[in-house]
Amino acid sequence: MLPFTLLKSPKDFWWAVIGAMITTSIAVSLILYGATLDYNVCVQNVNYAKIVPTKFFMCFGTVMFAYGGHGAFPTIQHDMKKPYLFRRSVCTAFLIVLCMYLPVSIMGYLTYGDSLRDSIIPSLQEFTIQQAVNILITLHVVLALTIVFNPLNQEWEELLNVPQDMGVKRVLARSAMMVAVVVVAETVPNFGVLLDLVGGSTITLMALVFPIIFNLYLVAGRRKHAGLVAAQNEEPITLKEIWAYTPSSKLLLNGAVLVFGILGGLAATLSAMNAMISSEFSPPCYSGLWQTAEAAVTAVIDHDSLMSNSTTTIILSDAGQFNCCGVFKNISRFGDISSCLDPFTKSAMGGSHG
Structure with a gap:
């Protein structure tokens, strides 16, 4: 991904916008198809959770996180051949996004109900479709982050007084930014609650309050x-x-949006902070580097003892598994509950809030 972020400005990677839209469109189509395959079985045992007003504010933060790309808008408008048509571009883009979001949200909720977790992807019970969607979403993220990172990189280079022409200084500056992003991502592997917090606070300010x-x-x-x-x-x-x-x-109109943004963002931030108090965060992936030799030996001994017990069945991987539907999260259209992921543990598969 780093080589793509070295491009100067959006006019140099317009193809990334088209590529991200194409990959997302295909992924949305596959998600709808996969949910349709699961519908007949899952809808018979579906459970729709009660509406809790406080969860609306958590949802507000998640929804606002989807508008995190607003910071890139001025740069994109500046590089347009006809900047005065920016309003038309934005309206068209939001309409396209709405046409993608609504069908997935509605079909996903109707099919899986409250068995849905942070992402709909692990709930797709057709493994081939699930993995295809994961690949497409990964491509989308790579292309989309190329766009979103650009304003941040340009501000960073201006702070460091980096020349605008391609050179060693740009490579070093943008590589350092990428390293910082990777460190943050690896430090916080499960960022659901943090996503709500950031979405309800900083992104609400950037996307709703400050523009108004x-x-x-x-x-x-x-x-x-x-x-x-x-x-x-x-x-x-x-x-x-x-x-x-x-x-x-x-x-x-602007006053109504401003009041909505301030009140919604404040409530979402407080709800997210309250949820963080009772949340258990997963340790960073690099925490194992400091594992003591004694702990490592103990883990090996425990593993050997379990493997020697012929009556013990061990699932070494989540590969081929998915989030089953139904009230107890144990309904599979294949009739085999061994394919169901544990509903009380967080899966490392799939999942994108972007």
Whole structure:
């Protein structure tokens, strides 16, 4: 993935946008097909959880996390051949995303009910489809992160005064950024609750609150100066001037979104923090590097003793398994519950919040 992030700006990797859309579209189609195959069996034993208002706020953080790419919008607009058509591009993009999100959400909930976990992918009981979706989502993440990382890399390079031309300094700067991202990802392998926390706090500010505030100031400033460049000694726009120069309809709409973002983000953040208190975080993958020799020997002895017991059945891998449906998470359309993952443990398979 690192070589793709070395490209200068979005105009140099426009193909990544198309590639990410294609892989996601195919993945969505496969998910719908897989859920359709499971529907007849799972719907007979499906259980729909009761609606709990507090869970809405956790959901708010997760949903807002999906809008984390908003930070890349200014860079993308700057590199467009016709920047004034940016509004049309955004509306089209959101419409396409909506057409992808809704069918998967509705079909997934109708088929699997409360047996769904963080991701719908491990719930697909057709293993071939499950793995195909995992591959496609992986490709999507690689391509999408190429886009999302770019503004961060450009800010990082500006801070370090890195030349805009391709060179050793750019390679070193962006490689260091990638190393930092990998360290964070490996340190927090299961980030469901953290995703809700970040989505409800920083991303809500970036995607809902700050854009509204900036837009109100820009619109009021443009109307105040009649589209002309303000004088060098001009005072910043005040809240009173925003109220005076902003059209009532725009002020009402932006105010409603602003209130919704602030209240929803605050509630989601508090809910996520409350959930974090009672959550058990998995240790980092590199924590085993500090495992003592005694612990390693004990693990080997325990493994040998278990293997020598002919009456013990050990599942060494989750390969070929999935999250079964039903009230007790033990319903498989193949009639074999040995394929069911333990509903009380977190699976390392599948799963993407992007």
